[in-house]
Amino acid sequence: MPTLYRDFKTQDEIDAQYDVEKSVPDFMIYAKHYVAESEHVRQRLPAHLDVPYGPTLDETVDIFPAAQAGAPVFVFIHGGAWRILSSKEFSTVASGLSAQGFTTVVVNYSLCPKVSIDEITRQSRAAVAWVIRNIGRFGGDPKRVVLGGHSAGGHLTAMCLQTDWEHEYGLPRDPLAGAVMVSGVFEIEPFRWSSIQPMLQIDDGVIRRNSPQHRVRACATPVLISWGSDEPSEFARQSQDFARVWTQAGNQAQTLMQDGRNHFDAIYGFEDPNHPLTEWIANVVTR
Numbered sequence: 331m332p333t334l335y336r337d338f339k340t341q342d343e344i345d346a347q348y349d350v351e352k353s354v355p356d357f358m359i360y361a362k363h364y365v366a367e368s369e370h371v372r373q374r375l376p377a378h379l380d381v382p383y384g385p386t387l388d389e390t391v392d393i394f395p396a397a398q399a400g401a402p403v404f405v406f407i408h409g410g411a412w413r414i415l416s417s418k419e420f421s422t423v424a425s426g427l428s429a430q431g432f433t434t435v436v437v438n439y440s441l442c443p444k445v446s447i448d449e450i451t452r453q454s455r456a457a458v459a460w461v462i463r464n465i466g467r468f469g470g471d472p473k474r475v476v477l478g479g480h481s482a483g484g485h486l487t488a489m490c491l492q493t494d495w496e497h498e499y500g501l502p503r504d505p506l507a508g509a510v511m512v513s514g515v516f517e518i519e520p521f522r523w524s525s526i527q528p529m530l531q532i533d534d535g536v537i538r539r540n541s542p543q544h545r546v547r548a549c550a551t552p553v554l555i556s557w558g559s560d561e562p563s564e565f566a567r568q569s570q571d572f573a574r575v576w577t578q579a580g581n582q583a584q585t586l587m588q589d590g591r592n593h594f595d596a597i598y599g600f601e602d603p604n605h606p607l608t609e610w611i612a613n614v615v616t617r
Contacts, residue, residue, distance in 0.1 A: 334523040344523050347564040350411075350481070350593040360594035361419075367601065368421035375428055377421075378468060380438075383460035388440040389453055391461070392417050394424040395469045396433045402474040402507070402615040403465050405435045406600075407454055407490075409481025409513070411521070413442045413529045422601055423478075429603035430612045433470040435461050439486075443529045447518070447540050454486040458506075459499045474615040476508040480597045484514020488542035488572065491549055504550040508614035510607060512556045513565050513596050516543040516572040520564070543568070546575050552582035552617075554610045558591030565593065584610070 331339045338344045351357040371394070372379070378393040395401070404427045408420045417438035424434035439453040462472045479487035487509055495501040515521075518541050522532040538544075553576060557569045569585065576583045586606055588596050599605035 335520045338520065338523070341523055341525060344520050345525050347562040348520055348524050349526075350562065350565075353562050354592050354594060357594065363595075363598075364419040364422060367425070368419055371421040371425050375424060383437075383457045383464075384453060386440065388438060389456070390417070390438045391457060392421060392436045392438070393465075393468050394421070394428060394434045394436075396428070396431050398431060399469045400471050401431055401433045401469055402612075403433045403435060403461065403470040403472070403476065404611055405437065405458060405461050405475060405477045407437045407439075407457075407477070407479035407483035407486045409479070409483045410441070411526060411530075412447055412450055412482045413526060420480075423597065425601040426603045426605060426608040427600065427611065430608060432611070433465065433468060435465070435470075443531060447530065447532065447536055451486060451489045451540055455490055455493050455499075458490050458493075459495075459501060462501060462505050472505075474507050475505070476510065476611050476614060477506050478510035478512070478600075478611070479514065480512045481593065482515060484511035485516065485518065485540075485542070487511050488514060488516055489540060491551060491553070492542055492545050492547055506551045507617075508611065509551055509553045510556070510611060511553065511569070511572075512607070513558065513561060513593050514555070514569060514572070515565075516568050517541045543572055543575060546579045546581070548579055549581050552584075552614055554584050554586060554607070556586040556588060556596065556607065558588045558593060558596035560591060561593035561596065586610075 380390045417436040437457045573583045599607035
């Protein structure tokens with residue numbers, strides 16, 4: 331039997347690794363956590379919700395400004411396999427960094443199959459550019475912006491790192507102070523052979539344009555690449571492979587395997603001001 335991707339020969343084999351909702355006994359435990367904790371954050375912290383960064387209704391950000399002006403900024407891109415969830419389930423990531431004096435921006439974007447992964451990548455880049463140009467109006471420091479993402483958001487974060495910021499947006503070549511990718515996907519080809527392919531509609535061109543594993547450029551932005559020890563092994567493999575090619579390009583990378591964490595609770599660290607994820611972000615803006 332011919333292989334579909336790497337050593338995988340069947341859709342079931344690929345889904346066993348990449349259908350992450352089935353990688354835990356009860357995905358709803360984590361879904362309910364995101365919703366409840368995010369609601370709590372929106373009640374507790376000052377917020378500017380649904381601020382437009384682009385022309386469509388989906389292109390908005392939720393901004394949680396720091397108490398002090400000139401604060402460092404964390405921009406978060408959510409996951410959901412490019413097809414589910416929104417910024418509102420991830421207000422919770424502002425919790426830990428708020429205690430560190432950060433302004434946090436949570437990005438919303440359109441979902442597949444309404445739009446393509448190409449368009450989601452474009453929206454993510456547009457959101458980052460908007461933040462750099464506009465965050466000063468909300469008390470943030472545009473020279474101390476750290477980008478982060480989880481799962482598909484980790485993929486989109488990596489795609490943002492490949493952006494030609496100078497020629498496409500008129501920004502500095504490397505405008506970000508740092509980037510964090512948690513449980514990211516850096517080679518999207520396996521999803522072409524997965525059960526969600528009808529929603530994603532991935533083809534050769536989409537794979538070629540949107541697999542950061544194969545598009546790494548020289549970049550001055552230091553990165554942290556993290557994953558949970560209890561998630562499917564392909565996420566650890568993809569993370570380690572991306573860290574390797576990132577450093578081979580002469581770039582800076584650290585890796586963090588979170589012991590006992592799965593694909594969904596690997597981002598709980600953003601809720602804790604003393605977690606290695608938040609500590610790394612706080613440290614990188616002081617370099």
